[in-house]
Amino acid sequence: MKIFCLGLSHHGTEIGLRERFAVEERKLPATLEVLRSQAGLGEVVLVSTCNRVEVYGSANNLEVASRACVEILQKMAGAKAKFYQREEDEGARHLFRLVSGLDSMVVGETEILGQVKTAYATALDGGLTGPTLNRLFQQSFRVAKQVRTETGITRGAVSVGSVAVELAEKIFGDLKSCRVLLLGAGQAGGRVARSLRSRGVRGLILSNRTYQRAAELAEELGGMALHFNHWRNVLNDVDIVISSTAAHGRLLSAKELAYMREARKDRPLFLIDLAVPRDFDPALNHLEGVFLHDIDSLQAMAGQGLAERRREVVQCEQLIAAQVEEFLGWLWQRPASLPSENLVSL
Amino acid sequence: MERYFLAGSTIFYLWGFAYSLVLLRVGKFRPGRLNLCAVVGGFTLQTGFLVVRGYLLGHFPVSGAFETLVFLSWSIALASLVVGRIYRLSLLGLFAAPLVIGLQLVAWFRFAGLETVQLGPLVGEGELPMAMVLLAYGVLVVVVVAGVMYLVQERQLKMRVPGLIFHLLPPITNLSEAMQRLLGFGVGLLTLGILAGLFADESIGHGGSVASLLVWIISAVILFLWSRNFLHSHRVAQVCLAAFLLLLGVLPAIHMLEGPGTK
Numbered sequence: 001m002k003i004f005c006l007g008l009s010h011h012g013t014e015i016g017l018r019e020r021f022a023v024e025e026r027k028l029p030a031t032l033e034v035l036r037s038q039a040g041l042g043e044v045v046l047v048s049t050c051n052r053v054e055v056y057g058s059a060n061n062l063e064v065a066s067r068a069c070v071e072i073l074q075k076m077a078g079a080k081a082k083f084y085q086r087e088e089d090e091g092a093r094h095l096f097r098l099v100s101g102l103d104s105m106v107v108g109e110t111e112i113l114g115q116v117k118t119a120y121a122t123a124l125d126g127g128l129t130g131p132t133l134n135r136l137f138q139q140s141f142r143v144a145k146q147v148r149t150e151t152g153i154t155r156g157a158v159s160v161g162s163v164a165v166e167l168a169e170k171i172f173g174d175l176k177s178c179r180v181l182l183l184g185a186g187q188a189g190g191r192v193a194r195s196l197r198s199r200g201v202r203g204l205i206l207s208n209r210t211y212q213r214a215a216e217l218a219e220e221l222g223g224m225a226l227h228f229n230h231w232r233n234v235l236n237d238v239d240i241v242i243s244s245t246a247a248h249g250r251l252l253s254a255k256e257l258a259y260m261r262e263a264r265k266d267r268p269l270f271l272i273d274l275a276v277p278r279d280f281d282p283a284l285n286h287l288e289g290v291f292l293h294d295i296d297s298l299q300a301m302a303g304q305g306l307a308e309r310r311r312e313v314v315q316c317e318q319l320i321a322a323q324v325e326e327f328l329g330w331l332w333q334r335p336a337s338l339p340s341e342n343l344v345s346l
Numbered sequence: 347m348e349r350y351f352l353a354g355s356t357i358f359y360l361w362g363f364a365y366s367l368v369l370l371r372v373g374k375f376r377p378g379r380l381n382l383c384a385v386v387g388g389f390t391l392q393t394g395f396l397v398v399r400g401y402l403l404g405h406f407p408v409s410g411a412f413e414t415l416v417f418l419s420w421s422i423a424l425a426s427l428v429v430g431r432i433y434r435l436s437l438l439g440l441f442a443a444p445l446v447i448g449l450q451l452v453a454w455f456r457f458a459g460l461e462t463v464q465l466g467p468l469v470g471e472g473e474l475p476m477a478m479v480l481l482a483y484g485v486l487v488v489v490v491v492a493g494v495m496y497l498v499q500e501r502q503l504k505m506r507v508p509g510l511i512f513h514l515l516p517p518i519t520n521l522s523e524a525m526q527r528l529l530g531f532g533v534g535l536l537t538l539g540i541l542a543g544l545f546a547d548e549s550i551g552h553g554g555s556v557a558s559l560l561v562w563i564i565s566a567v568i569l570f571l572w573s574r575n576f577l578h579s580h581r582v583a584q585v586c587l588a589a590f591l592l593l594l595g596v597l598p599a600i601h602m603l604e605g606p607g608t609k
Contacts, residue, residue, distance in 0.1 A: 173517035
C-alpha cells in the first residue's frame, strides 16, 4: 500500500470553484464510503475546509486510485478542476506542513489543525482508516504540536484585528472585564470590535452619527447603541475606544482627555484610531496610561508578525523533514500486511 | 563546604541568565525546562548554603554582612519565584537575576576569606527581626524589578512597532497589580520586622534600624500616595526605581558609619 494526497486549495483554485467541491460535514461519511469503495482505496480521509478539499488515501495502484478519486469528486461537484497530487514522502510532508499551518493563507494559523483532527475523527469513526493513515495522522498531530512549541510560527499577530487584540491583552491581560466603545459603524471598526468580542470583552457600546446604523451593528455584535452626541459621557467607563468615523477634525484632543482622565484613576485607556484622517490627536499617546495606535502602526505590526512567521518557516521545514524521514522509516520497515488497528487519542 | 553551595548556586543562576539572554537576542526565547532547571538548581543550592552556614554558625545565617547579602539574594529569588508564578509574570526571574547574581558575587569576593565563628544558640532573638527585615527587602526589590518591567512594557506599547520583547513581557495591568500587592506585603513585613526588633533582646544594630526605618518610610509613603491615587503606576514604577538607586548608595554608607565588623 502506498499513500497519496490529492486536492485543490486556495493556492491554485479560486473560491467559486472551491465552494463547489467543498463537502458538507453531514455528507462526509457517505462521501468517504463512496471514495473507498469506488476508487479502490484501502484507507481514506477527506479534509474539506473553506480553503481546501483534500483526499488522503492508501492504495496499491496510486495512478488508478487517484484518477478514480478525481472523477468521483468532479462528478459530485458537477465541475472540473485541476487537482494536485503528492505521493509517499511528499504526501506525508504535505500533511505535516498543512497541520503546522505552513500551507495556510495566513501562515502559522492553528484553525486548520482542528479541522484536520475532525476530518480524521470522522474517517476513524467510520472505520475508513487503517494502520498507515492512522500512523500518518497521529504523527502529523505530534508534528503540529512540536512545530508550535519549538518555533515561533504562531507568534505575533498578522491582521489588524488580531494586532488590536494582542495589544489590548498586553495592556489589560484578561479582556473579560474590559468595555469597548466603537465610534463609527465602518467595516474596519466592526472587524476589530468582532475580534475583541471573540476574546470575551464585557461590554460593547456603539456610537455613530446615524443612530440607526449604530443600532443595527449593536444588534449584530451584541452591544448597545448610543447617540453620537453622548459618547464622551461614557469615555471614563470604557477601557478600549475604536474609532473609524469620517470626521474631518479631531474627535479627541490630548488636553481634553488629560482633564477627563483624572476620574479614570489608574485605569489604562487603549485608543485604536482606524480613521483617515485620524480621529485622535497623536499627542494622546504621550499621556500617562494612554496607548494610541493608528491604522499605520497596526498594519506595520501585522506586517512584522507575518515577516517573523516567515522567518520561522525554515526551522519548521527542518523539523518536518526529520518527521517525514521517521514516517518513511516506519512505512518501509513495517510488514507488508498489518492487522487493522485503530489509534484513538487525538 | 557551604561555599561550594554558594558557588554552585551562582553558576546555576549565571548559566540560566546567560542562556536566556542569548535566546532572547536571537529571538528564540521560550520559557522552558532549561530555564526552570537553572532557577530551581540555583535556589536549591542557595538554600543549601544558608542551611549549612546556619548550622555551622549555630545561628540563623543573617548575623554578618556575608550571610546578610546571600540571605537578601535568596529573599529576592524566593519572592520572584512565588510572585512570578502567582501573577504569571514571565521574565520576572530574568529581570531579577542580575541583582541575585550581583549580590552573591559581592558576597563571594568580599567575604571569601571570612572564618566561620561559632556564635552561640541556634536562633537568637536578634536574628528573627533581621530575617524578617531582609525578607521584606527582598519583596521590595521585586517591586522595583516589576516596576522596571512595567516601564519597559509601557514603552513598548507606546511604540509604533514594538520590539520582540513585547511578546514575552506580561501585561502592564498584571505588573501594576503585582507591584501594588507586593508593596503592601513588603511594608507589612517590614513593619513586623521593625516591631519585632524593638522587642528583641538583641537589636539589629543602629545602622540596621536607621536603614530599615528609612526603607519603611519611603515604601509606606509610596503605597499611601498610590492608594490615594496621587500616583499612577507609571510614576510609582519610576519613584520605586529612583528610591532603590538612592538606597543602594545610602544603605551601605549607613552601615559603614555604624562601624567595622560583621558581628
